[in-house]
Amino acid sequence: MAEIEQPEPVRFAGRSAVVTGAAGGIGAALAAELGARGMSVVVADLDGDGARAVAEALQADGVDALGAQVDVTDPESTEALAQAAYAKFGSVELLCNNAGVLLFGSVADSSIGDWGWLSSVNIEGMLNCLHAFLPRMRAASGWRQIMNTASTHAFLPDPAGTALYTATKHAILGLSLGLRGELATDGIGVTTLCPGQAATRILDAQRTRPAAFGRPAAEPFGTGVIPMSIEPAEVARLAVDGIRRDAPIVFALPEYSRDTFRDQVERMWRLADDALVVPGETHVANGR
Ligand SMILES: NC(=O)c1ccc[n+]([C@@H]2O[C@H](COP(=O)([O-])OP(=O)(O)OC[C@H]3O[C@@H](n4cnc5c(N)ncnc54)[C@H](O)[C@@H]3O)[C@@H](O)[C@H]2O)c1
Numbered sequence: 001m002a003e004i005e006q007p008e009p010v011r012f013a014g015r016s017a018v019v020t021g022a023a024g025g026i027g028a029a030l031a032a033e034l035g036a037r038g039m040s041v042v043v044a045d046l047d048g049d050g051a052r053a054v055a056e057a058l059q060a061d062g063v064d065a066l067g068a069q070v071d072v073t074d075p076e077s078t079e080a081l082a083q084a085a086y087a088k089f090g091s092v093e094l095l096c097n098n099a100g101v102l103l104f105g106s107v108a109d110s111s112i113g114d115w116g117w118l119s120s121v122n123i124e125g126m127l128n129c130l131h132a133f134l135p136r137m138r139a140a141s142g143w144r145q146i147m148n149t150a151s152t153h154a155f156l157p158d159p160a161g162t163a164l165y166t167a168t169k170h171a172i173l174g175l176s177l178g179l180r181g182e183l184a185t186d187g188i189g190v191t192t193l194c195p196g197q198a199a200t201r202i203l204d205a206q207r208t209r210p211a212a213f214g215r216p217a218a219e220p221f222g223t224g225v226i227p228m229s230i231e232p233a234e235v236a237r238l239a240v241d242g243i244r245r246d247a248p249i250v251f252a253l254p255e256y257s258r259d260t261f262r263d264q265v266e267r268m269w270r271l272a273d274d275a276l277v278v279p280g281e282t283h284v285a286n287g288r
Contacts, residue, residue, distance in 0.1 A: 013039070014039075017040070018082075018092050018094070020096065022096075023043070029232035030240070032058060034094070039063075039093075040063070044067075046072075046099070064089075066085070066088050066089075072097075075128045075131065078133075082133050085133075094144070095129065096149070101122065106161060107164065138183075144186075144187065144188045145191065146188060146190045146191070148179075148193065149172070151194055152253055152261055153169040155264065176192040180248060192250070194249060194250065197228065200226075201223075203219065203223050204223035204224075207223075
């Protein structure tokens with residue numbers, strides 16, 4: 001019987017990664033996980049001091065790391081990040097677009113500034129990084145991968161109170177899946193990371209909100225760490241395993257919430273299924 005050819009396992013050692021939003025939380029854990037697997041890492045964040053501190057801690061562990069300040073909402077800043085990364089390491093095989101922010105509030109009560117800030121970081125920030133890095137990555141050859149951090153919110157059927165944040169994460173999922181198809185001929189893989197409830201400073205995301213976007217939204221759950229959440233190091237381990245497999249989507253959520261999340265995904269698909277009415281039939285929704 002003919003042997004099924006197995007793909008070569010991805011070799012991380014000797015390659016370089018850029019991780020945005022890496023001054024803490026999931027980004028810092030990703031940088032540490034990639035460094036532990038032998039990659040050189042650019043630790044990039046709006047919080048430049050925080051990014052440099054994470055890079056120094058990695059260097060102390062023997063990782064070739066560079067800390068860099070970047071504002072992903074600014075195309076000049078993301079271009080400068082790309083220049084710094086290539087000047088330092090000569091190549092970038094893995095780009096982790098992870099920087100992201102969260103706020104709560106109903107659609108009606110949210111301000112346009114709320115949306116402006118969320119979308120500029122979560123959506124445009126990702127596009128700015130892609131525009132800065134993709135031409136260089138496409139011009140190279142060999143193994144290359146992009147990982148975009150979305151959220152389990154990209155699959156939630158009733159995200160009341162987080163509709164704006166959820167909209168940005170739907171956008172990231174759509175963008176990432178589309179990009180995955182587009183880059184297949186270049187040999188560049190795209191993985192979408194969907195964490196849920198990770199123990200980070202995400203509830204305090206508005207600490208970085210610029211005044212130009214108006215007054216901060218209410219923080220109904222405080223600014224502490226989300227209780228009963230998964231550790232960022234575990235998210236990073238699952239993410240890097242998904243990157244290695246070129247998984248289209250990676251979920252990383254606390255074990256106890258997996259069944260609830262599975263139910264939510266099923267309800268999400270049932271919304272579509274219920275809407276697939278037989279042509280000619282009238283679809284009666286919401287009892288009207
Ligand atoms: N923690 C969770 O439960 C959870 C769940 C789903 C998805 N996520 C996503 O994970 C990603 C990382 O978040 P986290 O949980 O580690 O939170 P975090 O607040 O610890 O990290 C986010 C980082 O992004 C940085 N950042 C914010 N604006 C930036 C900008 N304009 N340019 C560059 N960096 C900027 C912040 O300084 C911060 O270090 C985000 O995309 C978030 O939406 C988190």
